[in-house]
Amino acid sequence: MPRTLTENFVEQFRLCKVIPGETIGVIAELGQKQSYVEAAVAAARQLGASALVLHASSLSSPMLPPYEADGREVAALLAAAGECDFVVDVTVGGLIHSDVRTRITGNGKRMLFIAEPNDVLERLMGGPELRTVVENGGKKLKAGSLLHVTNDAGTDLTADISGEDLPITHQWGYVDEPGRWDHWPSGFVACFPRDRTAEGQIVLQPGDALIPWQRYVRETVTLSVEKGYVTAVQGQGADAHLLRDYFDSWEDPEVWALSHMGWGLLPRARWSAFDVYDPRSLYGQELRSTAGNFMWSTGSNRFADRETPAHLDVPMRNCTVEIDGVPVVTGGKLAGE
Numbered sequence: 001m002p003r004t005l006t007e008n009f010v011e012q013f014r015l016c017k018v019i020p021g022e023t024i025g026v027i028a029e030l031g032q033k034q035s036y037v038e039a040a041v042a043a044a045r046q047l048g049a050s051a052l053v054l055h056a057s058s059l060s061s062p063m064l065p066p067y068e069a070d071g072r073e074v075a076a077l078l079a080a081a082g083e084c085d086f087v088v089d090v091t092v093g094g095l096i097h098s099d100v101r102t103r104i105t106g107n108g109k110r111m112l113f114i115a116e117p118n119d120v121l122e123r124l125m126g127g128p129e130l131r132t133v134v135e136n137g138g139k140k141l142k143a144g145s146l147l148h149v150t151n152d153a154g155t156d157l158t159a160d161i162s163g164e165d166l167p168i169t170h171q172w173g174y175v176d177e178p179g180r181w182d183h184w185p186s187g188f189v190a191c192f193p194r195d196r197t198a199e200g201q202i203v204l205q206p207g208d209a210l211i212p213w214q215r216y217v218r219e220t221v222t223l224s225v226e227k228g229y230v231t232a233v234q235g236q237g238a239d240a241h242l243l244r245d246y247f248d249s250w251e252d253p254e255v256w257a258l259s260h261m262g263w264g265l266l267p268r269a270r271w272s273a274f275d276v277y278d279p280r281s282l283y284g285q286e287l288r289s290t291a292g293n294f295m296w297s298t299g300s301n302r303f304a305d306r307e308t309p310a311h312l313d314v315p316m317r318n319c320t321v322e323i324d325g326v327p328v329v330t331g332g333k334l335a336g337e
């Protein structure tokens with residue numbers, strides 16, 4: 001039987017090891033996603049924890065420019081969140097790439113972002129098995145030196161992933177240890193390759209996904225990549241034009257930079273989600289998590305001091321992803337399947 005939002009929050013908070021006596025901070029925007037705020041508070045109380053709701057007025061990221069950073073309430077927010085054991089982010093845009101997130105988790109707090117509709121939260125909830133698969137992917141990235149991605153359409157991209165200190169994002173959808181951030185639901189692993197090392201070209205094909213545009217690519221687009229930046233966007237159809245227009249509109253050379261790269265690991269996540277649901281009701285976690293996708297991204301990269309609201313995540317089908325010549329994804333399927 002499908003569960004209510006509150007029942008799913010209770011289940012998720014158990015995965016996040018919420019225990020009696022803890023204090024849970026809920027960061028939200030005034031008047032937005034009220035049912036999520038209420039579910040978080042109810043779940044906290046059911047588990048014997050208490051909850052503090054922090055309503056901020058200027059946290060959502062804009063989808064298009066102009067953009068002016070505000071963040072006047074950040075100091076107060078951090079002071080309050082710093083007193084909580086577990087911080088739940090139900091803002092519309094999410095504090096994903098922001099300094100706020102880094103400072104909360106850097107302080108040893110668990111932090112969880114929640115945005116998807118209730119049945120997506122339920123259907124894609126993580127667990128220990130997924131966690132193991134994601135961690136194994138992270139180990140391969142950490143041990144590797146060169147990431148190489150190809151597909152039959154002409155994609156041929158390399159990036160330097162060498163070094164013990166390579167930043168890796170493990171997302172299995174819950175936060176069960178201090179200092180950890182995650183987004184419920186998730187099922188992928190990604191790294192931030194050495195800045196300015198990506199080289200080659202990416203060829204997008206119909207059916208690949210553009211997030212947060214929340215739709216599929218319709219016509220082939222070829223992106224040239226030099227020294228970690230997209231330098232040309234070519235194609236006959238509207239998609240090449242729209243991508244160029246989007247990048248241009250920010251009037252910021254940094255939005256052309258490549259950011260994280262990795263692959264999806266959740267077999268329950270379906271490629272069809274943007275057509276099955278109202279796509280604007282989704283945050284895109286299902287497409288990010290489809291098993292065997294290759295996902296790359298643009299713009300924001302907190303490990304390269306690049307903070308911009310312009311950030312596309314692009315899961316691609318049918319790619320082969322190799323680390324030092326050993327495939328982790330072959331033709332869009334997880335290696336070993």
Ligand SMILES: [Fe+2]
Pocket residue numbers: 260297311312313
């Ligand atoms: Fe991203």
